Amino acid sequence: MWFYPKIVAHRGGGTLAPENTLAAMRCGLQHGFHAVEFDVMLSADRIPVLMHDPQFGRTVRGAGNVADTTAASLAAMDAGAWHGPSFAGEPVPRYEDVVAFCKENRIWMNVEIKPAPLHEVETGQVVGELTRQLFQKEAQSHIRGTNDVSLPLFSSFSFEALMAAKEAAPEIPRGFLLDKLAPGWLDKAQALDVVAIHTNHKNLSPDQVAMVKEHGYGLFCYTVNTPERAREILGWGVDAFCTDRIDLIGPEFG
Numbered sequence: 699m700w701f702y703p704k705i706v707a708h709r710g711g712g713t714l715a716p717e718n719t720l721a722a723m724r725c726g727l728q729h730g731f732h733a734v735e736f737d738v739m740l741s742a743d744r745i746p747v748l749m750h751d752p753q754f755g756r757t758v759r760g761a762g763n764v765a766d767t768t769a770a771s772l773a774a775m776d777a778g779a780w781h782g783p784s785f786a787g788e789p790v791p792r793y794e795d796v797v798a799f800c801k802e803n804r805i806w807m808n809v810e811i812k813p814a815p816l817h818e819v820e821t822g823q824v825v826g827e828l829t830r831q832l833f834q835k836e837a838q839s840h841i842r843g844t845n846d847v848s849l850p851l852f853s854s855f856s857f858e859a860l861m862a863a864k865e866a867a868p869e870i871p872r873g874f875l876l877d878k879l880a881p882g883w884l885d886k887a888q889a890l891d892v893v894a895i896h897t898n899h900k901n902l903s904p905d906q907v908a909m910v911k912e913h914g915y916g917l918f919c920y921t922v923n924t925p926e927r928a929r930e931i932l933g934w935g936v937d938a939f940c941t942d943r944i945d946l947i948g949p950e951f952g
């Protein structure tokens with residue numbers, strides 16, 4: 699079962715804003731989205747920040763690793779100029795600040811735990827512990843299996859990271875991210891005690907949708923960027939998806 703929003707803005711504002719920044723969160727909100735997906739990685743001083751790539755070069759200019767850079771240094775880096783001059787100076791945000799923004803604006807969060815290589819367990823643990831602190835109040839009144847969207851949903855391609863998050867913050871629901879539903883997915887999903895399977899729509903078949911639903915899981919797809927494809931997979935029974943094209947696929951789509 700899926701109790702969360704159906705259409706989710708990918709990395710904040712999809713292609714309309716620099717991914718994983720507060721400007722992206724504002725952009726998604728301006729387009730009416732109250733549901734967002736973003737990626738969280740650890741800085742060198744173990745502060746969760748929003749970042750997709752473990753190395754600089756694409757969204758942040760230069761060379762080097764996020765895992766070797768402090769959060770203070772990351773906050774001084776430009777994560778917006780690559781997208782366009784109007785976003786120049788947009789910093790790499792701390793996860794905690796993005797959570798505050800989302801709470802203030804009633805935005806539901808799919809927090810993708812994106813560990814840098816070799817930092818899987820540490821990332822899951824630290825993100826789990828911080829999320830537990832930040833959502834202490836919401837967790838007290840949350841009842842699993844209801845449409846209460848006051849808690850975020852963790853997801854990760856890393857089994858180890860998600861397991862560490864489960865141990866640190868068992869009350870925060872989890873979704874298992876898989877590029878495709880390879881053999882063994884169910885055992886892992888059960889071990890992680892997830893509420894949903896998150897997968898690449900490009901590798902999905904209607905039979906697989908039925909199989910996931912038979913096991914009682916919610917099914918979320920990434921990243922669906924045309925209304926035609928969105929209609930098709932929703933027709934198969936997919937519950938929700940994230941999109942980069944928040945200009946073409948609105949929050950009320952479908």
Ligand code: G3P
Nearest residue numbers: 735737750810853920940
């Ligand atoms: O969480 C869904 C999607 O974001 C997974 O892929 O690489 O865009 O983080 P990626």
Ligand code: MG
Nearest residue numbers: 735736737810
């Ligand atoms: Mg992601």
